[in-house]
Amino acid sequence: MEERAVMRWGPEPLVDGGTRFRLWAPDADGVTLEIDGAAAAAMEETGDGWYAIDRAKGPGARYRFRIAGQSVPDPASRMQSGGVHGWSVVPEHAFEWQHQNWMGHLFHELVILECHAGALGGFSGLIERLPAIAAAGITAIELMPVGAFGGTRGWGYDGVLPYAVQEDYGSPTELRRLVDAAHGHGLSVFLDVVYNHFGPDGNYLGVYAADFFDAEVHTPWGGAVAVERAPVARFFIDNAMMWLRDYRIDGLRFDAVHAIRNPDFLDAMAAEIRAALPDRPVHLVLENEENDAARLRDGAFDAQWNDDFHNVMHVLLTGETSAYYADFADHPAERLARCLAEGFIYQGEGSINHDGTPRGSKSAHLPPTRFVSFLQNHDQVGNRALGERLIALTDAAKLRAATALLLLCPQVPLLFMGEEDGSETPFLFFTDFHDALADAVREGRRKEFAKFDAFADPEARARIPDPNARATFDASVPQPGQDAAAWRTLYRDLLTLRRERIVPHLAGATAVGAQAIGAAAVVARWRLGDGTTLGLAIDLGDQPATLPGGADPFFTEGERFTAWIEP
Missing domain, CATH: 2.60.40 (Immunoglobulin-like)
Known part of the structure; x- marks a missing residue:
């Protein structure tokens, strides 16, 4: 079997209608393919830990790999049947795009709405909301991660099969329909991707590819990935390319890249994406706690989520100064002024929450559109013990003024689903783990908040919703607030002004x-x-x-x- 110089993960369609199956399993003594109930077939070892086999099976075929007596899904599965512990499925690539000529928006034209697909009724439910989103003046939606994770509900940041679409949201075809429909409404589509760790439920890579992970580096969420190894880097770069090419996603937001600890990988990934897709606007946005301005130069990445803006605005709006808000507690107005004028607030100064070590680099030379600003997002709402939105934490007059600053400032604004409707619904941390893992997540969540005065007492911590309870997810589905009409008018008016008075002159x-x-x-x-x-x-x-x-x-x-x- 002739192999290409660069090995690719996942099922590859062949010209005769069959499929080539591949797996990088350097720790395995052998790999067999189980497919559609047929007898397991030994895969050929092709070198450097890779195994491959061709079979006359096309879209819809169910398969998995058997290693040392254990059956595991394809880590680059494009579709699952029966969850992350079930069968991988050869995908159907054909799709009749209705808006093939869509060219997207320039980055400075964007007003982004972050959405959790599951909480909005899956991909089909979100399609129904697109007309209202577009009518509000929003120009892009950003999906929280849709890669397959353990259970039926979660935020998506504990994904274990990042190429596969979470079954509970819909099929790959339904995701394409969502993207196509969004383009028809003039909306760009962003996707949040997680390339810094894998979740705890359904991650089998360690069984046969321990070198996928870096034993010397740990993240707060699990073992770090070893992106300096070529097969690992290829796994993530090809994943990014899949979303942008096969699903026509307009942009990616890379979650917590500071946990990857390899800026060379980030730059190489951005360069490859830019070279492969030169004919339409493709936007690449970072979440980076290190405030690394070097990643934003020369157009490799379009922008960074600016947590500094959120944090100082939260202090000004609520008076809260505990936990990470302590870094913004003193002289918040001066800190906000620096943020508006220069982008980052922390540009090399010592940070209380980083044990006094310097954080950030100089950013005043960057244009304001290199920063994505927000008053709320999934992290900042959902990582509160009770998931309160700002509307429950400050008075309406202050929040309306803060909203005006967000939407008329030259930095690119991001909203969190429900904001535009004045939603008072909390957004809670929810998962669908079971047994010992469920207990660990529940108790870990409550222990995390023990350092806050409001939850120092065990009885107070017991009020923190159980992440695994179905009711916690149900309570997080956004509903319009009691003053929804007034908030909708405010957002529509501000975004009309932004579109007419500011955006044409932002370049x-x-x-x-x-x-x-x-x-x-x-x-x-x-x-x-x-x-x-x-x-x-x-x-x-x-x-x-x-x-x-x-x-x-x-x-x-x-x-x-x-x-x-x-x-």
């Missing part, structure tokens, strides 16, 4: 400067691409003062926010 925008003008008040200005100056002023103090501004503001929110454009 080439640079910060002029920002200053704190009170304990919770900031004024900031940016020179737009057409030479005009955008000014924003906000005051989140309990007693707002008179805000500065231009002679003719184009938007105001009571005494707390004003926006203007100067010639």
